[in-house]
Amino acid sequence: MTPQANNPLHGITLERMLTELVGRFGWDSLGAVIDIRCFQNEPSIKSSLKFLRRTPWAREQVEALYRREMT
Secondary structure, three states, X not given: OOOOOOOOOOXXXXXXXXXXXXXXXXXXXXXXXXXXXXHHOOOOHHHHHHHHHHOHHHHHHHHHHHHHHHO
16 A cells, blocks of 8 residues: 555645635635735735745645645
8 A cells, every 4th residue: 555545635736726725715715714924915826835835834724724625
């Protein structure tokens, strides 16, 4: 058995997660659910990805929301 067998996010990129969450919630609602300034002030996929890749606690919040809402 592979180490990723039980990981529901295996094969899903951070960009895909963010794009799907923005499509479902919109930037305003996403910024209300996850209190991250890059979602609230002039949001873009590019700037948000840059922040999320450098900030583990923020990425964990995005991944947790994606698991709850999209899987």
